[in-house]
Amino acid sequence: xxxxxxxxxxxxxxxxxxxxxxxxxxxxxxxxxxxxxxxxxxxxxxxxxxxxxxxxxxxxxxxxxxxxxxxxxxxxxxxxxxxxxxxxxxxxxxxxxxxxxxxxxxxxxxxxxxxxxxxxxxxxxxxxxxxxxxxxxxxxxxxxxxxxxxxxxxxxxxxxxxxxxxxxxxxxxxxxxxxxxxxxxxxxxxxxxxxxxxxxxxxxxxxxxxxxxxxxxxxxxxxxxxxxxxxxxxxxxxxxxxxxxxxxxxxxxxxxxxxxxxxxxxxxxxxxxxxxxxxxxxxxxxxxxxxxxxxxxxxxxxxxxxxxxxxxxxxxxxxxxxxxxxxxxxxxxxxxxxxxxxxxxxxxxxxxxxxxxxxxxxxxxxxxxxxxxxxxxxxxxxxxxxxxxxxxxxxxxxxxxxxxxxxxxxxxxxxxxxxxxxxxxxxxxxxxxxxxxxxxxxxxxxxx
RNA sequence: GGCCCCAUCGUCUAGCCUGGUCUAGGACAACAGAUUUUCGAUCUGUGAACUGGGGUUCAAAUCCCCAUGGGGUCACCA
Numbered sequence: 001x002x003x004x005x006x007x008x009x010x011x012x013x014x015x016x017x018x019x020x021x022x023x024x025x026x027x028x029x030x031x032x033x034x035x036x037x038x039x040x041x042x043x044x045x046x047x048x049x050x051x052x053x054x055x056x057x058x059x060x061x062x063x064x065x066x067x068x069x070x071x072x073x074x075x076x077x078x079x080x081x082x083x084x085x086x087x088x089x090x091x092x093x094x095x096x097x098x099x100x101x102x103x104x105x106x107x108x109x110x111x112x113x114x115x116x117x118x119x120x121x122x123x124x125x126x127x128x129x130x131x132x133x134x135x136x137x138x139x140x141x142x143x144x145x146x147x148x149x150x151x152x153x154x155x156x157x158x159x160x161x162x163x164x165x166x167x168x169x170x171x172x173x174x175x176x177x178x179x180x181x182x183x184x185x186x187x188x189x190x191x192x193x194x195x196x197x198x199x200x201x202x203x204x205x206x207x208x209x210x211x212x213x214x215x216x217x218x219x220x221x222x223x224x225x226x227x228x229x230x231x232x233x234x235x236x237x238x239x240x241x242x243x244x245x246x247x248x249x250x251x252x253x254x255x256x257x258x259x260x261x262x263x264x265x266x267x268x269x270x271x272x273x274x275x276x277x278x279x280x281x282x283x284x285x286x287x288x289x290x291x292x293x294x295x296x297x298x299x300x301x302x303x304x305x306x307x308x309x310x311x312x313x314x315x316x317x318x319x320x321x322x323x324x325x326x327x328x329x330x331x332x333x334x335x336x337x338x339x340x341x342x343x344x345x346x347x348x349x350x351x352x353x354x355x356x357x358x359x360x361x362x363x364x365x366x367x368x369x370x371x372x373x374x375x376x377x378x379x380x381x382x383x384x385x386x387x388x389x390x391x392x393x394x395x396x397x398x399x400x401x402x403x404x405x406x407x408x409x410x411x412x413x414x415x416x417x418x419x420x421x422x423x424x425x426x427x428x429x430x431x432x433x434x435x436x437x438x439x440x441x442x443x444x445x446x447x448x
Numbered sequence: 449g450g451c452c453c454c455a456u457c458g459u460c461u462a463g464c465c466u467g468g469u470c471u472a473g474g475a476c477a478a479c480a481g482a483u484u485u486u487c488g489a490u491c492u493g494u495g496a497a498c499u500g501g502g503g504u505u506c507a508a509a510u511c512c513c514c515a516u517g518g519g520g521u522c523a524c525c526a
Contacts, residue, residue, distance in 0.1 A: 128452070241462080264454070264520090268477085382485095
């Protein structure tokens, strides 16, 4: 454990919190918690054009949803303008910075970059060397009175006592400028740790065209926050063994920068889905129920007639079979609507077969006579039927599944039928029979 | 283009610092088989990588150099 650790996450509120930012925040948080240090949040809103309050809110919401609680802040740089001005003027007074007017007539303060060699002792990369004569005198205070990123960042990190700067390695090239500032002020130098970026699934920089890239999108698609955190933690860090599912306390206990990677990682939705499925399985049904309820409601499903008992059976039946709440909804829409979508391939493969219509008619009459409509009775009577007719049970089960769910893939057919209820089962069977027996038309989306 | 960073299965990674135990381990995905009323569920299994070239060394995935490839950055954006 390193003593007196203080780290920060310092996003700029120009958009939602994306996956890469979330990972940076997570590493800082984990580092702070592991070392019993302080995690601070600072909003770098020095771009008057692009900063928005909605973005700030979205970032805060995302952090909370992920469970990344901060101990200090959020501080807003826009509220510290006099501080930056004062520091900038100090440099001017000492001859380390100067006023400069550009071609457009804007007057700003520039920092005099000293020529020489600057070394960064990066905790992840080791020594990185820069020739500072290649770096121009950069603006530290803009014409609008706002500081630039490099300046505000250094002033704040120093004033706020940040000991370790953990950030994306796209900031490596900013570091010599910031070190120049630290030296000019005589500030105590922090440690730097530049973690690799997260790339899109095709290996290029993460952007909107990669689909979901923001934390809120994953939340809205029905992912569990702990699963996302677990997945993100493993992107660029490893506990050192073969463990894939790691609890937050365990992550905190094992997190060290020494085990952080240098290589950028490609995001992989498929693995995230698998991981989320693992977390779903490990979550007790009782906890899942309210989450399913609210996700379905938000998605426009009419849950008003759903009883607690039914919902409980429903979640139990699908517990091992869904990866995200959105996935669950996609799999089970046929329960909640009278207009089901038939999968054409499934219809052709199982319904449009010789003798299926007759078989379904027999099943229909058996089912219509069942009074106690539960899976046990259904199984007993339907199996008895196929035995009587001398056909394998799957000859009946498959067409029935398609007729009832519209798909060839579903949970157990009896459990599904029980949950769906007698009336709807009969309606859907009837519809299938009619389509098969009375017309040769292809079933598509059929209103029941 | 200048400067900087990086380089192990398709993907995430272990191993690298402290060369030998690596005929390179795990996970996701893929594929095959099993099971089952179906499956995107479950179980079992298979294929799959040290970017290339030089060194150093008895010995290199591990250390050094070069090449190549990928990424980042060069704003009064952050």
